[in-house]
Amino acid sequence: MTRQGPFDAALYQSLLARFGATFGRDETPWRAWPLADAPAALAPQDVVLADDEVTEDVITRVATAGATLIATEREGGRWVDTVRSPMGVWVLESHADSDAAHPPAFVSVLLAARALHFPAHDALCLARAWQTGEQDWPTDFARFPRVRHAALAAPEQLPPPFAPCPADLGLYAVVPTAEWIERLVPLGVPTVQLRFKSPEGEAVRVEIERAARAAKGSASRLFINDHWRVAIELHQQLGTDSGIYGIHLGQEDLDVADLDAIRASGLRLGVSTHGYAEMLRVAAISPSYLALGAIFPTTTKVMPTAPQGMGRFQAYVKLMQPVIPALVGIGGVNAANLPEVLAVGVRSAAVVRAITEASDVPAAVTRLKAMFER
Template sequence: MTRDLKQQLSLYLVMGSQNCIHDPVTTLEEAIKGGVTFFQYREKGEGARVGDERVQLGLRLKEVCHRCEIPFIVNDDLQLALELDADGLHIGQDDGDVNEIKRKLGEQKILGLSTHNVEEAVQANKYDVDYIGVGPMFDTKTKEDIEEVRGPVVVKEIREELPDIPLVGIGGINQGNAEYVTNAGANGVAVISAISKAKSPKYAAKEFNK
């Protein structure tokens, strides 16, 4: 599996079973057929699986990712990432000491960090994380604890300050507004419900890649 993150971040699916209207494994398989290039397992919130069920689903989703040669990342939970031997971990601003998390995760693993402004992005770059998520780009109902929506202008500001950092926009992105995010300088877009709740995840992903 290559580590050209700038290309891999092109279409980044974030999903757990609670986000799906179809079977989550089938949803992921179809989404990858449609062009998803990166996957984050985010099994949290109302209706999410817990305990061994969460682990077993993670293993099945990881198998799909590896069969299709795309990275399998875990959201927030370092212990789950280690238990699943995930390809990496994505954390938020309040998820702990970034350097300590990097050490425990391991140098060969991918570490992503959520940022909301230039200051947080610059700090993330000092931590030497592998990529940053920037958002929210637009209003979203998937996450309730979101920051103020400033939109793609934040991507533009960060890109001017950090021209080389791998960067993906997230939050309320759909097929109609994704180009504003990439035109602002993002290497890709991260989406949840626009693909996971689509009647055809494969078709929805293809529409993004147009």
């Protein structure tokens, strides 16, 4: 395996040996190159490291090859890393532990994380969070980078947190229609989400209002997926006990949603995340809960990343639970694997097909709810 520049081979091999079974590993020959030594013909497994700004020609050359470029600048006592990979551009800042932008331990952890299937921006987070001389997986939130792009809040002026929700959201049913909400609320499902997909504005409004009226006065917490404008309007029109408890957004929705308006409405906010950089990005706005996944393969939606697996899920929970206590396991969760998810320590898990495709819905709900009570 050819690499140029400082590299701690012993640390690299130790990490793969210790965590390969937990996260899975591949045999891709990941290589890190200082920009000056990078080969003319780059490949997707190449990571090019630059100590300053880079030219557009370099950016184009790396992108054309499907490789990764990490350009690092020093700002006072902090490193600012711009990560460019086929998965997009991330800018992250972290405390500078030394005068070297890319010391041997950093490069070793970065490449080991890539070999353990972490995308480039998450591998960067792990490499910056790694404590020199440590062998344990990093769990100190304060050591992880802060996201500068695409930031949701300025690090120096963080907004107030969203309205809190209990950590034990329990069984969380995600369903496509208000009719499903009407069926599940009487069964005592603790948390329900309406994920209604339609381009028709009036149809969306009718469906959300119907779901809100079904949840009104019940013990079920109703979250509305995506349609935050309509949810806020109806919450204001129907009164404090509108039946709408909160809003759930995906990463792509965060860039267009009016987060201040959601916060001011008093509705809770839940957000889906798929790895370290996304979790760090969302933590800056202090949402009501974080959804972590997809843990297992799922067919209910197209996911931006491969299934995270239980190893990653456990690592995410250990890092984020002290920061955002309400965590929800999502993605492919069913009656067979739910006990494994709950054993990690979360007190909520989202299910879809385990309910919507059940031959006996009341029996399926009873069985799933019982797993949370054990």
